[in-house]
Amino acid sequence: MEGRILVKDRYFVPYIPYERLEKAIDAVAERINHDFKHFNGTPIILCVLNGSILFTGELMKRLTFPCEFSSIRLSSYEGTLSTGVTRKVLGLTSSIKGRTVIVVEDIVDTGKTITDLHALLLDAGAADVKICTMLLKPDVYKKDLKLDYVAMEIENRFIVGFGLDYDQLGRNYKDIYILDNSVEKTAMKHFLIFGPPGAGKGTQAAKIIDRFGLRHVSTGDLLRREIAAGTPLGLQAKTLIDKGELVPDSVVEGMIASELDNNPDAKGFIFDGFPRTTAQAEHLDAMLSARGEKINAVISLMIPDETVFERIRHRAEIENRVDDTKPEIIRNRIDTYHAKTEPVIAFYKGKGVYREIDGLGTIDEVFGKVSALLDEYLPA
Ligand code: 5GP
Ligand code: MG
Numbered sequence: 001m002e003g004r005i006l007v008k009d010r011y012f013v014p015y016i017p018y019e020r021l022e023k024a025i026d027a028v029a030e031r032i033n034h035d036f037k038h039f040n041g042t043p044i045i046l047c048v049l050n051g052s053i054l055f056t057g058e059l060m061k062r063l064t065f066p067c068e069f070s071s072i073r074l075s076s077y078e079g080t081l082s083t084g085v086t087r088k089v090l091g092l093t094s095s096i097k098g099r100t101v102i103v104v105e106d107i108v109d110t111g112k113t114i115t116d117l118h119a120l121l122l123d124a125g126a127a128d129v130k131i132c133t134m135l136l137k138p139d140v141y142k143k144d145l146k147l148d149y150v151a152m153e154i155e156n157r158f159i160v161g162f163g164l165d166y167d168q169l170g171r172n173y174k175d176i177y178i179l180d181n182s183v184e185k186t187a188m189k190h191f192l193i194f195g196p197p198g199a200g201k202g203t204q205a206a207k208i209i210d211r212f213g214l215r216h217v218s219t220g221d222l223l224r225r226e227i228a229a230g231t232p233l234g235l236q237a238k239t240l241i242d243k244g245e246l247v248p249d250s251v252v253e254g255m256i257a258s259e260l261d262n263n264p265d266a267k268g269f270i271f272d273g274f275p276r277t278t279a280q281a282e283h284l285d286a287m288l289s290a291r292g293e294k295i296n297a298v299i300s301l302m303i304p305d306e307t308v309f310e311r312i313r314h315r316a317e318i319e320n321r322v323d324d325t326k327p328e329i330i331r332n333r334i335d336t337y338h339a340k341t342e343p344v345i346a347f348y349k350g351k352g353v354y355r356e357i358d359g360l361g362t363i364d365e366v367f368g369k370v371s372a373l374l375d376e377y378l379p380a
Contacts, residue, residue, distance in 0.1 A: 005177055007160055007170040009294075010352070012177035015159055016152070021134075021176065024151040025055070028132065029062035032102070032149055036065045043100040043130075047071040048117065049091075050171065051106030054163035055134040055151075059104060067102075070094045074117065097125035106163050107135040108150075109349075110356060111143035118145055135159075140356055142302075158352035166352050179352055181296075181376045188293050189214075189268035189377055192275075194345070195301035196337050198311030199359045200366060204301065205272050207367050212378050215259075215266045219274040222255045223247065233258075253283050260291065267378065268296075278343045285351075296377050298348040299370060301359035305334050 005012050036043060045067050047056035060069065070093045101121055108114050114131060121129045132149035139156040141147075160166045161173035170177070191214065195201050209216050226234030227241075233254050237247050252274065260269070275281040288294050303311075309330050316325045348354040357369045 004180065005170075005173070007166045007177075010166065011180040012160055012166075012170070013180045014175060015178035016154075016162075016176040018162070018174045021152070021162060022058070025058050025134070026062065028149050028151040029059055032059075032132065033062075033064050036063075036067075039065060039100070041100060042066050042068055043102050044068045044070050044094070044096060046096075046101050046103045046121075048103060048105050048113075049073040051163050051165065052104050052134065054171075055106055056104045059132070068094070070096070070101075072117075074113065092124070095125075096121060098127050100128040100130070101126045102130045102132055105131065105133040107137070107159075108133045108147060109137050109140055111141045111145065114147070115143050115145045134162075142358075156355075160352075167350060188266060188291075189296045190271065190288060190293060191268065191374070191377075192271045192295055192298040192348070193301070194298055194341065195359060196303060196305075196308045196341075197333065198308050198315065199301040199303050200363065201272055201301060203363055204299075204367060204370055205270055207363075208270055208370065208374065211371060212267070212374055214268050214270045215263055216272060217256065217259055217269050217274070218272045219252050219255070222259060223252075226255060249277075249280055249283065252280070253287065256284070257287060260287075271295075275344060276340060278347045281344050281347045295348065295351075295353055297373065298345075298354045299373060300345065300354060300356045301366065302356050303359040307360065308334055308337075 003014065043065075045056065045060055045063070047053060047069070049071050050073070056069075060067075072092045103114070103117060103121070105114055114133070118129050118131065130148045131145070132151075133147060134151045136147060136150045136153050137156045138153050158166070158179040159176050160170035160179075161176040163171050164176070165171045166179075191208075193201050193205050193208070205216055205218075208214060223234075223237055227238045228234070233251060237251055240247050240251075256271075256274070263269075271284075275284050285294065309327075312330050312333065313325055315321075345354060355373055357366065357373065359366055
């Protein structure tokens, strides 16, 4: 196994040698063989592309019962439909109607992909769906769906190799490597704080600034400041807002660029409320990349939709905003949130910087977890 490797622009260090993976795959294959030895029928082994290509190959050559092979590719997040299914199937290579399907995944993180896929397959008429994943991050997996076969559990860190990619690279390594957060080439470190309405983003951002000395960038605040100062950008924004139009991405991006330029001595920035779309995320990436910088981590405060619902309703009652107490309106806000942010989450997941934190608990409990995460990047 090689020592430290550079994949695109980030360093990774050895984590799971191939020999250990092989043993874990032996064990999981044995369990599947045992369960399917007397199975009446021919299950379909369904490889979820692209990540599980190597794992599926290794697994299949160990299976000793009659089975067929199929593959599927899912689109990236496309917004939430009423069913809660967020991904589109791009290619299912054979019919699964009435069949028993053994889904083979590379890694289960939050479980969103696998629960979506499970629902999709049952929808498509599968008689039974079993799940086999090479890796599981038990600290983040919060879904009720039972994972039938898990070859190995790992900590909540970003890995590459053995089919898993960082920005489409690194799949070809035979061993698994883990992102080395301690080696950073850039001076400024930027972070994003993410979460549904009511997750406590503002509260946590304030505590982060206090403790870690990052600059808080809220696009709403920036806009109000530019307008108040009567800068050319502010005037442009004001004209649009007065006409009831949305401020275009280019204006918001311009404000962020000048904020970066005007604070060369900052340790880094914490972005709040931006980017909201993948287009904005791509622009931000390009803008930072031109400066030799990047988003180091996306801190995602997760709370269940039901909690979001209660918090919005509670807030509306306190502030006497009748509209926001209507269930349909609140549901709609939550759906819009998911539809808009999930593609952004997928974007950052692909870059290996998405870090989810359980947002339930007291402010200090949540901040404890946020701080532990930031300590990895900004050691005292
Ligand atoms: P989930 O939907 O369970 O949150 O995420 C599952 C998908 O995210 C995986 O199929 C994989 O594409 C990606 N993913 C999650 N964690 C990692 C990781 O540590 N490394 C890589 N390369 N991809 C990951
Ligand atoms: Mg995958």
